[in-house]
Amino acid sequence: MRPRRPRTLTAAALAVSLAVAAVFPAAAAAAPSTARSDAEPQRAQLRQLARKLVDAGAPGVIVRVDDGRGRPIEIAEQAPWSRRDHRLTAGDEFRMGSNTKTMVATLVLQLAAEGRLALTDPVDKWLPGKVPDGEAITLRMLLNHTSGLFDYTEDPALRPSILGTDRRRWTSAQLLALGVKHDPLFAPGTEWSYSNTDYAALGAVLERVTGASLAELVRDRIARPLGLKRTYYATDSTWRGPHAHGYERDAAHMPPQVPAGFRHFAGQRRHGHVDVSGNDPGWGGAAGAVVSTAQDWARFSTALMSGELLPAAQLAQMRTTVPVDPRQPDGPGYGLGIQTGATPCGTFWGHDGGIPGYLTTNVTDRAGGRTATVLVSTELWAEFDADPKIAKAAGALQSAVICAMFGKPVPAAAHAG
Template sequence: MRSRVPRVVTASALVVSLALAATPAVAAATPAAGRSDTTAQRARLQELARKLVDAGAPGVIVRVDDGRGRPVEIAAQAPWTRRDHLLTAADEYRMGSNTKTMMATLVLQLVAEGRLALADPVDKWLPGKVPGGTAITLRMLLNHTSGLFDYTKDAAMRRSMLGTDRRRWTSEKLLALGVKHAPLFAPGAKWSYSNTNYAAIGAVLERVTGASLADLVRDRIARPLGLEHTYFATDGTWRGTHAHGYEPDAAHMPPGVPAGFRHFAGPRRHGHVDVSGNDPGWGGAAGAVVSSTRDWSRFFTALMSGTLLPAAQLAQMRTTVPVDPRQPDGPGYGLGIQTGPHPCGTFWGHDGGIPGYLTVNVTDRAGGRTAMVLVATESWIEFETDPKIAEAAGALQTAAICAMFGKPAPAAG
């Protein structure tokens, strides 16, 4: 689904819509291919990253680990961005809705400890905060079958997303913004992506543990795994060297973008606005985590291999509902994680979009292979205004997924 506004997630099926685009046939790699395959994949990914920059992306980071040796890491950037920062593959960046995978992990850890149950109605933990909350379970929040309206579609959120309003948003305030609207459908009736679901999850986590989301991410995930560049952002500051994210300035914004979304706050750069200093706190439990490709790869490996969750809870996370009821065997959404078929193999993961940062992060079922792609601009996908970037990003994402599975990247078609 798309909201036509810059929201935390660009489209929950972004990985599916881009990676499943028709591609030339790919052949399986043979064991004898070894290092020559890696060299060819690196060259192909470098070529596609550069094409994406040439198409208009200010910066691109790619990291692919096929589980057979040294990962491929690539950074490419437009020359005009170098005055702000020399981009590297190790840089921190905003993860947007990939945050949901971490929030679901935290919930499932508490389920394993007997402190929560997926069948708990939200009203048990947030009494009176969600209309109809006796019929909406934590599972429905996690897999987007609650029917709750998406708070990022409310006009009151617009200035925060653009960076012109510095107010502090809490989980409960974000939840209240979403539930003041009528629900889209009865709880459990179907699937519809809504960031309000995870605002509710954030409020539940805080209520049950008595800890902040920042502390929970730090103490339950980042520190145990040694993720030095992973944290829940509480303001617009960064802890390490970071990728700068940009959006077109008002004079260069494509004509398809509504007037209300053309004026981002931040320093002007070469027809763009550097939005890196804007506060992502409005993303909350739906999208405020910062990380890096290396950290996220380690997180995925720990998650999917069972280090972070017992087998029973990991199985619950992987239990999916169809994203499209017309394709019951097609793309699915589990608890904070997506899955879908691909010409090179079935992937698991998530995507995320927050101003300045469009990310796709995928892994295989066991977590032994990972692929991450960052594009340092995001509004193009929200409003479908730049087909050149869209085509180049789709080609790079597809090639990264194939490289993750140890298969040749598709030839240009």
């Protein structure tokens, strides 16, 4: 979700796209692809980086890398104290947070391909009177975060739900109303700013156009057709299978950079942490309520980028980006529910997601033949830049994973980190 710090691939992959260039030598771009005989050394290197991230304070880490040339690398590492709750595996379910936006955008584009809506439709066509200046805000602007709408996750009324102390069920309409209570940030289409309210609006539009719930749409249009048996839109706090436990520091151990209002999470206390796995992600809505696994998400990414889920015209629309930083017009770009960024090892497409207990980066190549996922089972450190030690170790792992996905060697600089 990334509520307080609205960045894309937000603290993770956008940072990776910048950090890789800083951490890795430029020569990595020209490095030859690794042969399959190098798979085991590469696995060992990634495992070492995952262990360093756990040693830096992450309760658990899942890594999955598929370079399209053989058996994927799958790694799960966890802090010894967390094993009393659950033995982490690479196949565990976890909360996807804002990666949900890629699925929601896919649903919108499927309906566009069917002629049931158009990206040029003003939001007022589908939600009359629900969005200020709704005649000027198009569905495309919602999809690529150029609407100017205030991010509802910044409203203090949502904080108890984020912390897990309020278990109310939020609807798309309610989340949208929370966001539009605030003045817009800029005129529609004039700037870029990441806003979860954009996707709350899209969730309400999808429900209006189809008459189906978001859970039904994810199930019937994506999960079932692709055979994603561990992927679903969460309608409450329960899990459907073995899942990664997510944690945040308890109030006594929370880094000082974290504001007082975000220091008291609901959940069972464990070794200076709070297990937030049982907290309801419903406040994420269409912006962040999907649950999946690394393997399922890889299948989704491959299907999406290869054209299995969308016709060529809609996939091209999804890949049409706007700069996330006006000072870098050729830098990282945000498309329709997906982001792209260049690294010395290759140009990735994907998204990230942050929701208490879970920070996930999912990336793929342009054609979907290569995929990678990194899950860190704690998230608040990234919201407030509250733990430089974890941030450094996470950046090194994420950067190395991207290079491994592109079949490039894990540079020695990553190990030095």
